[in-house]
Amino acid sequence: MTELKNIRNFSIVAHIDHGKSTLADRLIQSTHTVADRDMKAQMLDSMDIERERGITIKANSVRIEYTAKDGELYILNLIDTPGHVDFAYEVSRSMQAVEGSLLVVDATQGVEAQTLANVYQAIDADHEIVPVLNKIDLPAAEPERVCEQIEDVIGIDASEAIEISAKTGIGIPDVLEAIVTRLPAPKGTRDAPLKAMLVDSWYDSYLGVVVLIRVIDGVIKKGDKIKMMKTGAAYGVDKLSVLKPQMVDIAELGPGEIGIFTASIKQVRDTKVGDTITHEKKPCATALPGFKPSIPVVFCGLFPVDANDFDDLRNAIEKLQLNDASFSSEMETSAALGFGFRCGFLGLLHLEVIRDRLEREYDINLITTAPSVIYKLHMRDGSIQELHNPADMPDLTFLDHIEEPRIKATIMVPDEYLGDVLKLCQDRRGIQMDLTYAGSRAMVVYDLPLNEVVFDFYDRLKSITKGYASFDYQMMGYREDNLVKMSILVNDEPVDALSTMVHRDRADARGRAMCEKLKDLIPRHMFKIPIQAAIGGKVIARETLSAMRKDVTAKCYGGDATRKKKLLEKQKAGKKKMRQFGKVEIPQEAFINALKMDD
Structure with missing residues (x-):
């Protein structure tokens, strides 16, 4: 049994490639959580596709034990989060389960668009934030300038930012001390009825459904009868473990702790992310607020190349949906392509990742139709219909006007590429909302139609700025246009x-x-x-x-x-x-x- 004051729960947030997963590796290594012979780079990125693309897609957690300078033994629960805009949903979920964040900023590149987006999520979740400047071993590092930028752009005090190099291990002991001294301990009551938050769930072919939980109040033990408050289903706990990336069995999980359990759950759809888990006999009074459901932004059709693979595709999509709450699908047929599914994604990278996983993990050849967004059709009789697939467009005589989704895009770009970026946004029917400077970098805010962005906007942006621009967006609602x-x-x-x-x-x-x-x-x-x-x-x-x-x-x-x-x-x-x-x-x-x- 660990006392609450000796537990720290935190996540690492940063822009893509600023070194979140490498910092997680160093923390795991320096506390000897994993034996040196088992250590590998990006320890927490378990999917092949994450290793290949060098990005984190699923938020993963690990429990680290650390003896501080004051001689006390602390339990640190770390959740490593994705940096990509398409996986912001994973980030917001992880934020709810922890009390503090390490904000990692690359000392050579400074604050980027995604840094902002992820930090604001941490601030929304009332996190204590510790700024960490990574890559200070590089000759191009400018820690003073980046500290100023953090204060100007984000508005967090960066005077005590920790300078580290996650690659070489400089400054890692300071990070561990800062986690213990600067981040708050979790709150919770041991004697209260069990109240735990379901943070994530995934399917394991040996254990069935594995559920990651954060205990708020009470204690969960092996053999307990538990109940999911949203679905009302009851289960008996078969196995309780903590992740040191590998599962290590334990007898109980108390308040403030993060761990996993299995309970012979057959379908992942029975475990709704954000659900509250409590004891069947002695439930807690109120459920946790849960998470906002994710809203798919981009739609496309997935069809098997060989029509005989349709059932395999259906099973594969069901299994992936279990693991990824933000991916939705429904059946559709097409005269040219036969039977398939209309799927919803949070963005184009999300679409690519799902497609790659279907082709790889389930060995299915797929045809992907052109990505499209949801349009709102205002009919002459006053009703509003949603159009997911252009092929389903109704007769124009009944149609009054069409509205399309718009986004607010934030683009950070070095000064010399600003003209090209403005031209690109103008060409895509964008409306400029704001243009400010942080040092030699411009921050442009545009109102853009999502339809123009889903095709290849991101690729074009990267190619005209030689990869230096960073891009983040949020939905702004619908507006009428001549479509x-x-x-x-x-x-x-x-x-x-x-x-x-x-x-x-x-x-x-x-x-x-x-x-x-x-x-x-x-x-x-x-x-x-x-x-x-x-x-x-x-x-x-x-x-x-x-x-x-x-x-x-x-x-x-x-x-x-x-x-x-x-x-x-x-x-x-x-x-x-x-x-x-x-x-x-x-x-x-x-x-x-x-x-x-x-x-």
Whole structure:
């Protein structure tokens, strides 16, 4: 049993690549939580895809034991959080489970957009924040300038910021001391009825569902009968452990502690993140407020390349949803692609990660349709409908106007690239809201349509600023705009998988680009194929794919020209007839490549 005053719960927040996971490694290593022979870089990033991309996707926790300078033994519960805007939901969840944060800032790069977003989440959760300057071993480090920046931009006192190098281990003992002396101990009553917060849950093929909890009041022991307050389901606790990244069994978890339990729960959907766990016989009076549900921002269709894989895809999506509360899906069918799912994501990186995990962990070949956002359709009769898929657009005679989602984007960029960034935002129908300076870096705030951002905005931003810009956004609500549905017709038949919503002023250029692209991608047939982009009944762009042709005049030597003409006319008539009945086979690759709009 650990006393409350000797427990510290904290998370590490920072922008992408500022060294959160490396700092976590050093803390684990310097307290000998993991034997040196088992130590590896990014100890807490357990998924292959996290290691490959070098990013944290899931927030992971670890329990560290540390003997302080005053001789007391402290239990430190660390939650390492993602830095990417698409996983902000994971961050906000972790914040609710702990009392303090280490704010890691790269001493060479200073405060970035994501640093701001994550710090504000920590401030919203009433955290005590300890600033840590990382990478001070690099020649380009400027700790004084970065301290000033933290005070100017974020408004936290940085006079006692700890200077460290997570890579070499400089300053790690100071960080451990600061955690013990500057962060508050958790509050809680041991004798009260059990009240624990469900922070995360994931599926383990041996243990069933594993549940990560933070105990607020009371004690949970092995063998207890517990109840989930949201779902009302009751279970018996089979196993209680703490994570030292590996599971270590313990007899009980008291107030202020973070640990995991298993209780023969079969479905992860029975464990709602943010739920309150209490004893079945002696429940607590009120449930915890829980977390705000995450709202998906980007939608796309996922279809199996081989229609026989549909059931495997369904099972894989169900398993992933269990592990990732912010990923949603529903079934849909498409004339071109067959059965599949319409899935919702928090952003494009989230979409890529889910797609990679489905292909990798479950070995399914997927087609991903063009990402789209939710539009609000205001009908003439006063009702409002949500449009997830452009192919489902209702008849225009019933439609009054369309509203699209807008975001408030914060972009931090070095001065020399500012012009390019402003032009990019202007090209994407952005409205400038603010422009301020922090040292030699500009902070631009734009009101942008989400539709323009989901395609490739982030990639373009990175390429025009050579990777120096950082970007963060939040939803701002809906606004009316002049939007139209653009359909693609191949051989006069609409291809629903390729229809998109575009702004009327952009429609011609987007339609032309799409037709040119498809002309290169669709293989030639025995007859001419028109490829058209249309808005309603009006064709706005057209390309014609010429037919493969046999030289029927080869055996006509000499003689009158009309003989050749007659043969060619006869062939032409045959081709015309063929075109009426001929079906155009569009290969799978053509769909996939047509949906990658790079230009």
